[in-house]
Amino acid sequence: MYNTPPPNLMHGIQLVQAGRKADALPYLRHAARYDRLTADGWLWLAAATANLDEYRRCVAEALSLDPRHPTALRMRGDLQRHDRLAQGVAAVTAPGPAPAVGPVPVYAPAPDSSAPPRPSRLRRLLRAMVVLLIVGGLGAGVIGLAASGVIQDTVKDWFTSDQTRTLAFTVGGADDSADSYRFRVEMPDSWQAADTGDPAWRATVDTLNGKFPAPEGTVSVWDQVDEPFEQAARDPTYGAVLPNVRLVETDADTLDRDGMVAALTLQEILPLPDAPASQAAGICERLRTLEEQLTANGSLASVPDNEVIESALVTRADLDDCVFTIHRRYTNQQPYQVVFALSPERAPDATRSVTLMVPVDGSLYAVWLLTFADSAYDDYSSAIARIINTLVYVEEP
Numbered sequence: 001m002y003n004t005p006p007p008n009l010m011h012g013i014q015l016v017q018a019g020r021k022a023d024a025l026p027y028l029r030h031a032a033r034y035d036r037l038t039a040d041g042w043l044w045l046a047a048a049t050a051n052l053d054e055y056r057r058c059v060a061e062a063l064s065l066d067p068r069h070p071t072a073l074r075m076r077g078d079l080q081r082h083d084r085l086a087q088g089v090a091a092v093t094a095p096g097p098a099p100a101v102g103p104v105p106v107y108a109p110a111p112d113s114s115a116p117p118r119p120s121r122l123r124r125l126l127r128a129m130v131v132l133l134i135v136g137g138l139g140a141g142v143i144g145l146a147a148s149g150v151i152q153d154t155v156k157d158w159f160t161s162d163q164t165r166t167l168a169f170t171v172g173g174a175d176d177s178a179d180s181y182r183f184r185v186e187m188p189d190s191w192q193a194a195d196t197g198d199p200a201w202r203a204t205v206d207t208l209n210g211k212f213p214a215p216e217g218t219v220s221v222w223d224q225v226d227e228p229f230e231q232a233a234r235d236p237t238y239g240a241v242l243p244n245v246r247l248v249e250t251d252a253d254t255l256d257r258d259g260m261v262a263a264l265t266l267q268e269i270l271p272l273p274d275a276p277a278s279q280a281a282g283i284c285e286r287l288r289t290l291e292e293q294l295t296a297n298g299s300l301a302s303v304p305d306n307e308v309i310e311s312a313l314v315t316r317a318d319l320d321d322c323v324f325t326i327h328r329r330y331t332n333q334q335p336y337q338v339v340f341a342l343s344p345e346r347a348p349d350a351t352r353s354v355t356l357m358v359p360v361d362g363s364l365y366a367v368w369l370l371t372f373a374d375s376a377y378d379d380y381s382s383a384i385a386r387i388i389n390t391l392v393y394v395e396e397p
Contacts (some may be wrong), residue, residue: 002074006035007244009337012042021048022364023268026240028162039066043265048077082138088223122141150195164386167393171266175228177246181234181269181360186390188383190251191264194226201226202251211252215343218221225340232266249372254379262337262372262380264387269366272359283359285323289315290357290365291324305332310353316389324357325366325388329374339371350374354384360393 009031015024023358028045031037037045039062046058056079062072164186173180195201205222214220227243235242249255249262272295275285291313294300302308309327316323331350341347354370368391372380 006031006219007265007339008242009035009037009041009044010243012048016044016048019297021050023238023240024048026235026238030240030242037061039063039069039072043069043071043075081107163189164383166390167191167193167247169193169195169229170396171229171232171241172234174228174233178233180230180396181366182268182394182396183358183366184390184394185247185264186386187247187264188249189245190249190254192250193229194246194248194263195229196226197230204386208250208252208255210253212342218343220263221342223338225263234269239268241266241269254376255342258376259342259348260351260373261340261342262339262370262376264304264368264370265366267369268365269360272363272365282320283362284313284315284320287322287324287357287359287365300326301335306330314388321392322359323388323391326355328353329356331374341344348373348375352377354388356388356391358391358393366393 008027009230012024012027014030015021015027024044024054025048028041028048031041032045034068035041040192042058042062046055046062049055049058055075059072063076066072073315106230131274153179164188168182168184170180171184172178192198192201192204209222210218212221215224225246225248227245229245232245234244244265246263246265246269248256248264255261272283272286273289275281275289290298291311294311300308300311307315307329311324311326313322313324315321325370329352333349333351335341335344335349336345338347350373352372352374356368356370358366358368360366370384370387
């Protein structure tokens with residue numbers, strides 16, 4: 001039966017697929033501890049770990065859930081051969097982890113090509129009517145419509161879609177000993193912080209659950225997107241922020257159109273690399289060094305079904321205020337690969353992500369990930385630019 005993988009498991013899988021196994025471990029371990037993993041989930045953790053005991057446990061957990069799982073059986077055979085050799089037949093190293101491509105997922109059936117087309121928004125039709133009226137030179141008609149208020153209402157609705165509000169929120173700090181991080185960003189006015197500690201969000205969730213209930217036997221997408229912001233903590237070793245916290249789209253028409261919940265997710269807070277000795281040690285120089293490192297290790301290269309559309313170091317208002325961005329497009333996706341799909345039948349087969357690496361307190365940078373349906377790019381393009389220019393770390397008051 002289809003069930004969307006928990007967010008931490010999904011992010012861990014994506015990191016393993018990108019070759020970032022050490023970075024994937026805290027997410028996968030968190031999922032193993034707090035989520036009910038399938039056999040495949042345990043094998044993804046095995047794929048990431050270099051610890052033989054943890055590898056054994058993952059294989060055993062997978063086989064306890066699915067005794068005939070072919071990948072888990074092969075991995076158990078590798079372990080048995082290793083143990084026999086270790087007992088004196090020959091000296092060998094521990095078996096390598098499962099292939100990065102991973103096992104065939106059990107979460108999704110084949111896509112349903114008979115799913116009805118998603119309805120377009122009335123706003124688009126109104127926009128087209130206004131443009132036709134103006135281009136056609138129907139002066140008298142335009143004047144009459146203007147007098148009646150139709151065009152004013154349509155134009156107001158047109159620009160309302162680009163209206164924004166400033167969201168300021170604190171991540172962490174549940175107790176006095178925990179670090180906290182405060183951010184501010186301008187978002188479309190239909191977006192909210194998915195903070196379970198916020199009464200306004202809880203009221204919104206009640207409404208959204210009524211409009212977009214979970215398919216029978218699956219976890220609600222709304223239970224996947226929200227977390228208590230104050231409980232989030234930064235792992236001091238790996239930098240992962242667990243649980244992830246996010247800002248999400250809440251407009252029902254947009255959600256219905258896209259088939260998934262667009263989200264801006266805080267994933268990690270990592271140390272900035274040192275700039276070369278020949279350069280000033282400013283924020284922009286250190287982010288430029290990060291860009292060079294990512295280029296050198298292949299992280300900015302396109303691969304099949306994962307296209308890097310653009311990467312850029314963006315200078316903002318201050319000469320020493322930069323943000324590094326990576327814009328990707330994912331194609332030929334199966335429903336289980338779409339994070340925060342409303343249902344398997346509604347999941348888009350192509351999505352986009354924009355990674356933003358935002359300076360934090362001069363020595364760190366926060367990794368934020370904006371995810372949305374590929375078909376929604378035109379609708380979100382101005383919002384993306386605004387987020388890039390306004391997402392900042394701010395000192396606590």
